[in-house]
Amino acid sequence: MLKTIEDLKQIKNKFLEKNNEKIQIKVSMATCGITAGADSIYEYFKDEIDRINNNKIVLISTGCMGLCHSEPTIEVTLPGQKPEIYGNVDVKKAENIFKDILYKKVKESDIIISSKQKKIVLRNCGFMDPENIDDAISKDAYFALNKVLTNMSQEEVINEIKKSGLRGRGGGGFPTGLKWEFAYKNKANKKYVVCNADEGDPGAFMDRSVLEGDPHSVLEAMAICGYAIGSDEGIIYIRAEYPLAIERLKIAIKQAEDYGLLGENIFGTNFKFKITLKYGAGAFVCGEETALIHSMEGKRGEPTLKPPFPAEAGYWEKPTNVNNVETYANITAIINKGSDWFRSIGTEKSPGTKVFALAGKVKNVGLIEVPMGTTLRDVIFDIGGGIVGNKAFKAVQTGGPSGGCLTKNELDTPIDFDTLKEQGSMMGSGGMIVMDENDCMVAVAKFYLGFTVDESCGKCTPCRIGNKRLYEILEKITDGKGTLNDLDLLKDLSNTIKRASLCGLGKTAPNPVLSTLDKFYDEYEAHVKDKKCPATVCTNLIKFTITDKCIGCTMCAKVCPTDAILGRVKEKHYIYQERCIKCGSCYNACRFNAIKKA
């Protein structure tokens, strides 16, 4: 049981002493790393270290470094030298690296991390063993908790968070300190601290990475929040689809309890705090506070009107503070380094950093963290390395299904909560999907609408019926049956749904439609007037034909699943349009560029 700051320091020093003289090999073992084969790399190193029986080498499985484009990644540190990071490691590369390690000389990193990144939330992700609390303490975990419990009053903690200007990273951007203050001021015999780890946005995975890579940062922040608002119980509402994050959280909670960092009389004070897990079951709307609370109570996750806000009547009608994972991950850094330090990063109205899940048609797909105010151009072309295959950049979709698209005209926009809104999009949880010339914006809008139609809880009519009708109109357009009238109707209906829906899901559901209509009207026009899909995505509007380049290799006919291609060997082939299901197999199979898609 740890009682004082000295106990923490002792663990930290012992851990650092033990490890600093050793060779450290860290393998990124988050969900994405394992998907790419990191487990076999880990096994390889483990076997080799066992074989040579060298106790000077430690092998550590860590969370995600954010370098998805180069998974599996490893980091090697020789005593007294700076760490080197290697990407795309296969067993052969691992063999070479291991040989180098034995000769105590490793080659320079083959991965360069852009200097435009600044890591606060992800400071430890990928660099520590999430299943070892000593490692976390060596990186200053639980020092902030000690500081608030022994040196700060509840009001002082809340004021520090208020002064930092931290805004909720779940998407809304509501000032965190203010939220804490509301919960603090509502007197009750029981209060709750809730962590929203539902992360339902398709294309966003920062919460998963934090929970898999640095779970203690979230536990500690929840305890600090508990102290500040006067609560003794925290609950993490987490997606059941994140089994690894769940497992690591369970381990972290157990370890913190064993050390007395959670439980009764923490650091010898009167403060007690426990944390339990509740599982989500797949419902996007549960990201909304009131819906989330209903789901925690074992009910359908339907939202209710605010007020009352959760800070007044939340979980079991008690005052409840709900923040998401990324918001909590900022808290300990703010307490340790002060609100002035935090304010010095980012923009005036949106201090700090933001984690983005950069995905889609960008070269360096991954999890990045940049100061607020960084431009889209820096994110996509510097950190992201530009567009795959050097194709033309078309748009970037931010904010998930509730967000909108930004085009090349907005590339120099400094990103923060307010500027994104001004440009017709939003921050959301930080998904950033890059699209190139081959993406059809009408189809993208339809994709997001399909998502919201699936995920609407059905409680209010504008959302339940309105979005379904929006989807049907979009389907009509992509099928080539749309008219110019439909475009006006889309706009009209979208605005009505936005105005009349009950919760955030409905109020924002039409955003992808409005934003693409606004910025890519010509593409919609092409679909309804010329019955053409310029990006050749909408299958009903494209046609495959075989040109004179065909040498009659028969490859296309072989792969065609409906036998729509006829022709003799060494003679030009022909596609029967009536039979063609437009699957594109022939187009992909042809090695002579003889098939035209238009």
Place this chain on the structure above:
Amino acid sequence: MKCTNQVKDSCFRELKDFIDSLETKKGELITVLHKAQEIFGYLPVEVQEFVSEELNIPLSEVYGVISFYSFFTTTPKGEHPISVCMGTACYVNGSEKILDELKRELGIKVGETTQDGKFSLDVLRCVGACGMAPVMLIGKKTYGRVTADEVKNILKEYK
């Protein structure tokens, strides 16, 4: 995995033990349904009735919760459940083509199970491995950067 897709007495006993071990039954319906689905593999009406009685919650409410959440299913899954991620990153990188290929190879639609009970096909929204898009899962194994051409070979591993 003795209980998967089977409704056995011993499975009900296991579920009852779990319910009895809970500190409180208040608000634990979703927790219990998670456990039940883990034990049985799906949530047939017999299991729903059992949960309804044990927790003293009307059957209609139990069903209402099951039908609300996409994680819960009332149809048995195949021996190797396949899920294709349809998150945005996977979508723009071509997960629809993979789904089409799977439908063709298995001869079933989304939500169905093959007649021999080997495979079932589902879509899900974002496993959070967007860097590896497009992604599909077979059981607990994740396949990243899948192309439609590879689908046939991946399925062979399970036949």
